[in-house]
C-alpha cells in the first residue's frame with residue numbers, strides 16, 4: 001500500500017459514529033449532540049457515501065463554516081424540490097459505458113468511481129462513492145469508442161477522481177490514450193490537491209511527464225482549501241509540466257460572496273492555477289440546499305471583472321439541465337445597440353459610447369465593385385492621401 005493510500009485509510013472519517021466522536025473531541029460534546037444526530041443523518045449517509053480526509057477535516061475551522069458545509073452530511077439532502085438524479089443527462093449522452101460524448105471534439109471518460117473526500121453537493125453522486133458504480137471491466141469498450149471517433153481530440157478523465165487510481169493504472173490509461181493518434185489533449189478532472197495532497201507523489205510527477213500535454217482541472221471552492229500542503233502539491237504538478245486550471249462551484253453557505261470569490265481567485269493564481277469556470281450548482285437531488293440564484297453568480301462576476309486582473313476572472317456558466325452543455329453567462333454591460341453606436345457601461349457603471357463603422361465607399365474607381373478590403377471611409381481616405389503626400393515631401397527633402 002502506498003503512503004497516500006495509508007493516509008486515506010487510516011486518517012479519514014467514513015462512518016457517522018466516527019464523525020460524531022471527532023466532532024465531540026474537536027468542537028465539544030454540545031456541538032456533537034446538536035449537529036451530528038446519527039439516526040437522523042443515516043438516510044443521507046445511505047444515499048451518498050461519506051468520507052472526509054485528514055486534509056479536508058483540517059480545513060474545517062468551526063461548526064457550520066464553508067468546509068463543514070461541503071463535507072458534513074445534512075438532513076437537508078433528503079429534501080427534494082426540483083432536483084433530479086442525473087441532472088445533466090450524462091447517461092443520455094453515453095454511447096458506451098463510462099463515456100459521455102456531448103461536445104464535438106471532446107469526451108468524458110469516467111475511470112474511477114471513488115473520491116478521497118465526498119462533497120455533499122456532488123452532481124455525480126449517482127455514480128460516485130461505491131466501487132461497483134463504475135465498472136472498471138468496461139474500460140475496453142471506452143478505448144474502442146475513443147479510437148473509432150477520430151473527431152475526439154480531447155479526453156477528460158473523471159469519475160469520481162482519477163487520481164484515486166494507482167500510478168500503474170493511470171499509466172496504463174495514458175498509454176492506451178497516447179496510442180490513439182487523434183487524441184491530442186488529456187485532462188484530469190481532480191479534486192485531489194484539496195482532498196489528499198499526499199497523492200501527488202514524486203513518482204506520479206515523474207511518470208506523467210511521458211504523456212504530455214496533460215492538463216488538470218482542479219476544484220477549489222473556498223480560499224481556505226489552499227493550505228500549505230495543497231499549494232505544495234500544486235507546485236509539484238506545475239513543475240511536472242501539468243497546466244493547471246480550476247473549476248469552482250457556486251455554493252450557498254460556502255462561497256456565495258464576492259469577497260470570498262475574489263480571495264479564492266487570487267489564492268489560485270498565487271499557486272499558478274488559472275481560474276477556469278464558476279459553475280452554477282446543478283439541480284441535483286440531494287444537493288439543492290447549496291443552490292443560489294443566478295443573480296448571485298452575476299453579482300460575483302461583476303464584482304470581479306474590471307476590479308481585478310482578467311486572469312482572476314473565470315467564465316461563469318450554467319451546465320444546462322437535461323444535457324444542453326455549458327452556457328456562459330455575463331452581467332449586462334450593453335445598454336443599446338443601433339446601426340450608429342453601441343452604448344454600454346464599464347465595470348464602475350460609467351456609460352460610454354462606441355461608434356459603429358460609418359457607411360463605407362469604394363476606394364477604387366467609381367462604378368467598379370470593390371472587394372471588402374479595398375473600401376475606406378471617405379474622410380479616412382482623404383486623410384491617408386494627405387499623410388502619404390507629406391511623407392513623400394519629407395523624404396524628398398531629407
Ligand code: SF4
Pocket residue numbers: 114115117118119121122123124125128159160161191
Ligand atoms: S470530488 Fe468531485 S466527483 Fe468527488 S464527490 Fe466531490 S464533486 Fe463529486
